[in-house]
Amino acid sequence: MEKIIVRVPATSGNVGNGYSSIGLALHMYYTVIVEEETEKWRVNHAFGDSVPHDDKNLVVQTILKVNPKIMPHQLTVMSDVPLEKGLGSSTTAIAAGIKIANKLENMNLSVNDQINIGSRMEGHPDNIASAILGDITISHYEDGKTDVVKAHMPDEMQALVFIRNEKITQKKGMERFPKEIKFAQEVQTSSASNVFVAALMQKDWDKAAHMVEADSLIRTGQGNDFKDFKVIQQTAHELGIYGTYISGVGSSIITLGDYDHLTTLQSKIESNDQLDGKCRLIDLDRDGATIRGED
Numbered sequence: 001m002e003k004i005i006v007r008v009p010a011t012s013g014n015v016g017n018g019y020s021s022i023g024l025a026l027h028m029y030y031t032v033i034v035e036e037e038t039e040k041w042r043v044n045h046a047f048g049d050s051v052p053h054d055d056k057n058l059v060v061q062t063i064l065k066v067n068p069k070i071m072p073h074q075l076t077v078m079s080d081v082p083l084e085k086g087l088g089s090s091t092t093a094i095a096a097g098i099k100i101a102n103k104l105e106n107m108n109l110s111v112n113d114q115i116n117i118g119s120r121m122e123g124h125p126d127n128i129a130s131a132i133l134g135d136i137t138i139s140h141y142e143d144g145k146t147d148v149v150k151a152h153m154p155d156e157m158q159a160l161v162f163i164r165n166e167k168i169t170q171k172k173g174m175e176r177f178p179k180e181i182k183f184a185q186e187v188q189t190s191s192a193s194n195v196f197v198a199a200l201m202q203k204d205w206d207k208a209a210h211m212v213e214a215d216s217l218i219r220t221g222q223g224n225d226f227k228d229f230k231v232i233q234q235t236a237h238e239l240g241i242y243g244t245y246i247s248g249v250g251s252s253i254i255t256l257g258d259y260d261h262l263t264t265l266q267s268k269i270e271s272n273d274q275l276d277g278k279c280r281l282i283d284l285d286r287d288g289a290t291i292r293g294e295d
């Protein structure tokens with residue numbers, strides 16, 4: 001019998017000034033194979049002991065939240081998505097759980113239902129919307145419901161992801177944000193995000209890239225903790241490249257651009273031994289999570 005295989009892309013939340021709204025899917029994947037029914041849930045993975053192997057695993061918790069009647073199975077996970085680096089690892093597990101529950105019980109959840117379930121679990125919609133739909137998504141989440149639009153990043157666009165060695169959980173990262181912001185800052189942030197989206201729709205990447213870097217709450221919130229961010233942004237500017245931001249609440253730093261510009265930036269970053277992390281040039285995922293196998 002054919003096995004069920006679900007594949008979910010890594011995602012970058014908080015793109016530019018689109019806090020808890022704009023998400024981007026990356027060609028970096030989390031794969032779960034659903035194996036035979038077993039007496040108890042068992043999850044094989046190579047994340048180490050911090051991630052449970054039993055029914056406390058986030059994939060299983062999500063499956064049971066979506067449908068508590070689902071019988072235990074053995075699951076095998078293969079992942080290229082690092083934990084706690086601002087690349088949506090928790091979202092990969094949640095999206096996989098939603099897709100698996102939907103498939104095992106033939107629930108016919110719509111894509112919107114799936115995004116709503118994921119947004120409620122995460123408390124924000126940016127990662128789950130782009131994980132489910134792919135490419136770039138713009139979302140608004142209120143009262144448990146997400147309104148989402150999928151847009152298209154330019155075809156040549158790639159992401160240079162600087163994965164810092166420091167790990168930051170989403171919870172800890174959020175503590176670095178200011179608890180309140182002034183009205184004037186809200187105007188700067190939302191207008192930058194509005195122009196980013198409008199420029200993207202008009203295929204004006206140059207303007208969009210500048211808006212990614214316009215006034216940014218996360219930099220105010222995180223201040224000097226992100227010195228690698230400033231170094232990478234400055235290095236990119238010297239090469240005429242705009243479009244650098246902190247992915248999610250960190251710790252990864254992403255620069256958007258085309259292959260030629262980003263490979264030049266990559267070699268500069270890699271030759272700077274003050275920077276504490278690894279650089280990867282990654283395509284964007286355009287299709288979002290997929291599931292195949294028995295119905």
Ligand SMILES: Nc1ncnc2c1ncn2[C@@H]1O[C@H](COP(=O)(O)OP(=O)(O)OP(=O)(O)O)[C@@H](O)[C@H]1O
Binds near residue numbers: 057077088169250
């Ligand atoms: N595949 C997985 N299976 C089970 N638990 C996972 C899995 N992936 C992530 N988690 C849980 O999610 C936590 C990481 O979630 P967190 O939201 O803090 O960071 P992130 O998702 O990697 O980054 P961000 O949300 O900022 O993009 C891990 O410490 C682990 O507890």
Ligand SMILES: N[C@@H](CCO)C(=O)O
Binds near residue numbers: 014170
């Ligand atoms: N919008 C989310 C992104 C985290 O991945 C947050 O700020 O917590």
